[in-house]
Amino acid sequence: MLSVPLTYREATSPAHQVEFRREDLRRSQARLQNRYALVPRINLKQFLCKAVIDFVEVEIVTKNSTNFPAIRRWISSALSLPSPWCEQVGGEKNSATTFHIVIHDPRIADLERLDGAIAKTAAGLAQPTKITKLEISIDFYPHSGSEEDRLAMFGVLQRTYMPSKNVWTKNRDHPRFQWSEKEKPTFFLPSSIKRRLHHQLSPEAAFLDSTVYYWEKTGPASIRIQNKITNNRNKDRFIALPQEDKRARIEVTLTGSALSELKLRTIADLARFSFTKLQGEHFHFALPTFVDRARLSQYQKVQEAINLRDRESFAKGGVLCLERLRDVREEWFKRVGELKARGITPSLRRMGKGDRGTTVAYVALNEMVRTAFQELGRRIARRERRS
Structure with missing residues (x-):
C-alpha cells in the first residue's frame, strides 16, 4: 500500500490523501514478468466523466x-x-x-x-x-459532491497521466506546476537530470491549488491538469465556482501542426471528428510497475531500496517522472559499469517515442475517458440534427 498526501500550497498539513494498492501482474510480456502494479484505491463509478x-x-x-x-x-x-x-x-x-x-x-x-x-x-x-x-477538456465531477473525492481524482490524474508523445525532448515541454501565472513554474525534475546521480534526485510534488502543465504553453499541443475550483487560473483574478461545478479536469489546447495532424481545419471537420483520436498522444493513463523479487536473492535488499525510492518518485511526480528517472538511472548504471559489478540485470526499457516503459495501461480510467469522448460525439450529432 502507498499513501500519497495531497496538500494545498499554504496549508501546514495535508488536506487529503490518495492510496494505491498492490496488484500482482500475470502478463506474458517479458518486460512485465516478476512485476507488480500500484492501482489507485478510487471508485471511478462515483464520478461523472464529461468531455x-x-x-x-x-x-x-x-x-x-x-x-x-x-x-x-x-x-x-x-x-x-x-x-x-x-x-x-x-x-x-x-x-x-x-x-x-x-x-x-x-x-x-x-x-x-x-x-x-x-x-x-x-x-x-x-x-x-x-x-x-481548440481546447477540449475531460471533467470529473464526484457524485457525492465531496471535496475529498475531487481531490483524490486530481491526485490520480496527475500521477497516472502517461501520453505516448515524449515530453522530455525540450526543457519547455517538461512536466511542471504553477500556482499563479505571475510566478515561475516549478519543474518536477531538473533539466540537468542527466548530469546528476539518481540518488540526489527527487521530484517536486504539485499543490492541490496549482495547475500541472505538460509541453510548452504556446506549442502545438499543451496539457493542463487541475483541481478546478475557480473560473480563472490566475489566482489574482478569480471567481469561486459553486460547489456543484467544482471538478478535477484535464484539458488539451491544440493549434497549428497539432490541428493539421488531426485534420481539424474547418467547422465541418470538427462536426464529424472522432474525439477518441485524442487518446494515446493526449489522454492516456498508466500505472507504475515494480520488480517483485531480485533475480539473485543476495540483492533483494538492494532491489527493495530501489523500489522504495521509485515509489517515492511516483508519489510526487507520477509515472512520467518515474519512467524518466528509471531511464536516466539505467543509462548511468551502464555508463559507470555498476550493474555488472553488483550483479544486477535491469528489467527496465529505454523510453523512445511512443514507448511507455515499464508501465501498464490504466484500463478503467482510459475506458471512462473513451466513453466520455464518444458521448461528446453523440451530443454534437444530436445538435446537428436539431439545427
Whole structure:
C-alpha cells in the first residue's frame, strides 16, 4: 500500500490523501514478468466523466475591410451569443480583412452558421472559416459532491497521466506546476537530470491549488491538469465556482501542426471528428510497475531500496517522472559499469517515442475517458440534427 498526501500550497498539513494498492501482474510480456502494479484505491463509478469543447478560435477572412466591433456585433446577433472575444490580424488601425474570434462553450450548430452570417454582411466572406485553436477538456465531477473525492481524482490524474508523445525532448515541454501565472513554474525534475546521480534526485510534488502543465504553453499541443475550483487560473483574478461545478479536469489546447495532424481545419471537420483520436498522444493513463523479487536473492535488499525510492518518485511526480528517472538511472548504471559489478540485470526499457516503459495501461480510467469522448460525439450529432 502507498499513501500519497495531497496538500494545498499554504496549508501546514495535508488536506487529503490518495492510496494505491498492490496488484500482482500475470502478463506474458517479458518486460512485465516478476512485476507488480500500484492501482489507485478510487471508485471511478462515483464520478461523472464529461468531455466538453471549452472554446474554439476561428479565423474569419472578409472580402472587404471592416473592424472588429462590427465582426463581434454581427456574430453576436446572428448566433444569439454573448459578445465574443475578437482580434484584428494585420491591416490598418480599425480596418482589416482577417480576424480571430474565440467562442466559448460552442455549439456546432451555431458554428456552422458563422460563414452564412458573415457572408450576408457588407464585408462579405472571402473563404470558409478556419479553426486556429481548440481546447477540449475531460471533467470529473464526484457524485457525492465531496471535496475529498475531487481531490483524490486530481491526485490520480496527475500521477497516472502517461501520453505516448515524449515530453522530455525540450526543457519547455517538461512536466511542471504553477500556482499563479505571475510566478515561475516549478519543474518536477531538473533539466540537468542527466548530469546528476539518481540518488540526489527527487521530484517536486504539485499543490492541490496549482495547475500541472505538460509541453510548452504556446506549442502545438499543451496539457493542463487541475483541481478546478475557480473560473480563472490566475489566482489574482478569480471567481469561486459553486460547489456543484467544482471538478478535477484535464484539458488539451491544440493549434497549428497539432490541428493539421488531426485534420481539424474547418467547422465541418470538427462536426464529424472522432474525439477518441485524442487518446494515446493526449489522454492516456498508466500505472507504475515494480520488480517483485531480485533475480539473485543476495540483492533483494538492494532491489527493495530501489523500489522504495521509485515509489517515492511516483508519489510526487507520477509515472512520467518515474519512467524518466528509471531511464536516466539505467543509462548511468551502464555508463559507470555498476550493474555488472553488483550483479544486477535491469528489467527496465529505454523510453523512445511512443514507448511507455515499464508501465501498464490504466484500463478503467482510459475506458471512462473513451466513453466520455464518444458521448461528446453523440451530443454534437444530436445538435446537428436539431439545427
